Amino acid sequence: MTVPMTFEYDVEVGETIPPMTAHAVSVSLPTWRANVGYEEGEDWVLNKMKTGYPRFFIHKSIEKFATAIVEKYGRPGERAVLFPSHAVASKCLDFFIQQAPELGLQHIRIVDLVPTAEKSRSEDFAIISPKISAILFPQDRFNIAKTFWQHSGTGVSSRHAEYCHNLFCKGVLVDQTKVEESLRFCKGPKRYQRKTSIDITNPPDGSNSTAETQDPTRFVEERFGRNLDLSLTANAKLAVRRRIAGSLTADVGLTEALALEKDLERTRKVADFSEDDVYLYPCGMNSIFNTHQNLMAAKGELKSIVYGFPYIDTLKIVQKFGPGCLFYGFGSSEELDDLETRLEGGERYLALFTEFPGNPLLNSPDLERIRGLADKYDFYVVIDETVGNFLNVNVLPYGDVVVSSLTKVFSGDSNVMGGSAILNPKGRRYDILKRTWEKDYEDNHWAEDSIFLERNSRDFVSRIERINTNAEAICDVLRTHPLVKQVNYPKYSPTRSFYDKCRTPNGGYGGLLSATFYSTQDAVTFFDSLDTVKGPSLGTNFTLSSPYVILAHYGELDWCASYGVDADLVRVSVGLEETNKLVKIFRHALDSIAN
Structure with missing residues (x-):
């Protein structure tokens, strides 16, 4: 008989994950029924939700600001969606016109909000760039705006909206048309400066930089009116870019990160690579969206290839924001054979998008063969390394562009995108x-978010x-249990050699794995008995579980099944808990199935 277990991580439906965190990235859906209820739009779930995954759920701070903008600048029956710049809002407007050409510009418009002429002279505002561009449209067409928001990842962050809403209420943020043309705040893209001179008064040798004279740990959840050390914003972004570049092989703070030599030996083994080739975006999907847009600008509007079963929005981006794609959902050698036959026959493509490893089956593509085909037949290779992460794998030699969601394990705290x-x-x-990147790139990663990310x-x-150690321990528990049908993990995948x-x-x-069971009821019992936090996202410092296919693909379960992705799959993102404790938790959940 199984001894009843008190759940340590029992978080109420709809509570933020982490609990009581204003800008949390995940939300608690602690039972299988709660996940289905969320997908079915049941009130008992939706009415309790304090937040949701940011690209699928518009944060209440963002919605509150959007409502205030409509009240001041809108017309009856209108709604607004907020973006970090006019350029981004313009892309949404173009998508609107494409999807609903009958509306015309008289029904869809952009309102740009910028600091007043007096405030625009502020040094702090010059650093943090507090501006918002709202697109206003008939509220019955919200689904179009939401589609663009979700797939492109271009919407403002909750911290960005909260900060600017306070400025708006104080009369500091106003319609740009009211500001004198000579003092216009938004003058186009803000690109990263080259070298390492950003916001550093002396060379970054650690001897006399700005970061050395200030306390780099003075970061708390900030709101307008409280002390935010704005002078550290650019330094924080530089430190993040250096970490992404693979310069760091040990844990270091901001000061040490800035003191590193630019050409330091790094984990990414590619000659001449440095932080100058790293670009920050508001979220991982936005980096994919902008990469796809930039590749089309560089090569023309050709179809792309999506190889391997991908995260849902990657496929949607190439399908909806370009001429379409060739989809190889199994990520098999036979599909590469088919691609090679097509290429030999004269078909040409823009780029191949793939994940290393894939989510949620954790299979790895044959990057060496893909690179060879790309070089021979002239298409780009875009590799999403989010699940693998650059400390575990070095995929840069095989890709033209490597993208990642920093929201996940790079951050870990589940409180910033x-x-x-x-x-x-x-x-x-x-x-x-x-x-192309230097011409197009616009730094829209909100300053406060950059500080938290650093x-x-x-x-x-x-x-x-x-996390690597813990994930392997959990895999061992699952793989040896007779009621587990399959465990998906790169170490035990048929594609391990890749x-x-x-x-x-x-x-x-890595820290991501998934498992399937011999019956739906077994999967439900296991999930409901699993004493971990449960909700969307991955890469958190705490173990986070979800019935992933139900949550990500509820409306296309048959399509998923056709690619070998089981609707009853349980995905686990492994955290930092004590290993023996995690093993006990998973064994108890497995024992619950047998009883």
């Missing part, structure tokens, strides 16, 4: 890509080591 795209300086068409990522190295080709000398197999 971020994304990155990095260019391979040894790629065949690096020069044209670099010119702080959260300081212990990235040691966290990865612990993963190992890219594995770094000290790298492991």
Whole structure:
């Protein structure tokens, strides 16, 4: 008989994850029924939700600000969606016109909010760039705006909206048309400066930088009117970019990160690569969206290839914001054979998008073969390394662009969004890509979010080591249980050899795994009995579980099944808990099935 277990991580439906966190990235859906209820739109779930995953759920701070903008600038029956710049809002407007050409510009318009002429002279405002662009439209067409918001990842963050809403209420943020043209705040893209001179008064040798004279730990949940050390914003972004570049092989703070030499030996083994080839975005999907847009700008509007079963919005981006794609959902060698036949027959493509490893089956693509085909038949390779992460795998030599969601394990704290795209300086068409990025790139990662991201990522190295160890221990428990049908993990995947080709000398197999069972009821019992936090997202410092296919693909379960993705799959993102404790938790959930 199984001894009843008191759930330590029993978080109420709809509570933020982490609990009582204003800008949390995840939300508690603690039972199988709650996940289905969420997908079915049942009130007992939706009415309790304090937040949701940011690209699927518009944060209440954002919605509150949008409502205030409509009240001041809108017409009856209108709604607003908020973006960080006019350029981004314009892309949404173009998508609106494409999807609903009958509306016309008289029914869809952009309102740009910027600081008053007096406030625009402020040094602090010049650093933090507090502006918002709202697109106003008939509220019955919200589904169009929501589609663009979700797939492109271009919406404002909750911290951005909260900060600017307070300025708006104080009369500091006003319609740009009211500001004198000579003092217009928004003057176009803000690109990263080259070298390492950003916001540093002396060379970054650690001797006399701005960061050395200020306390880099003075970061708390900030709101307008409280002390935010704005002078550290650019430094924080630079430190984040250096970590993404692979310069750091140990946990270091902001000061140490800024003191590193730019050409320091790094984990990403590609000659001439540096933080100059790293670009920050508001979230991981936005880095994919902008990469796809930039590749089309560089090469033309050709179809792309999506290889392997991908995260849902990657496929939607190439389908909805370009001429479409060729989808190879199994990620098999036979599909690469088919692609090669098509290429030999004269078909040409823009790029191949793939994940390393994939989510949720954790299979790894044959990057070596893909790179060979790309070089021979002239298409780009875009690799999403979010699940693998660069401490475990080095995929840059095989890609032209490597993208990642920094929201996940890079941050770990589940309280800030971020994304990155990095260019391979040894790629065949690096020069044209670099010119395209420099022309198009707009830094829309909100200043406060950058500060949190830098702080959260300081212990990235040691966290990865612990997570790798814990994930393998949980895999061992699941793989040896007779009621578990299959465990998906790179170490035990039939594609392990492809993963190992890219594995770094000290790298492991990551913190994401999934499992299937012999019946739906077994999956439900296991999930409901599992004493972990449960909700969307992955890469958190705490173990986070979800019935992933139900949550991500509820309206297309048959389509998923056709690619071998079981509707009853349970996905686990492994955290930093004590290993023996996690093993006990998973064994108890498995024992619950048998009883």
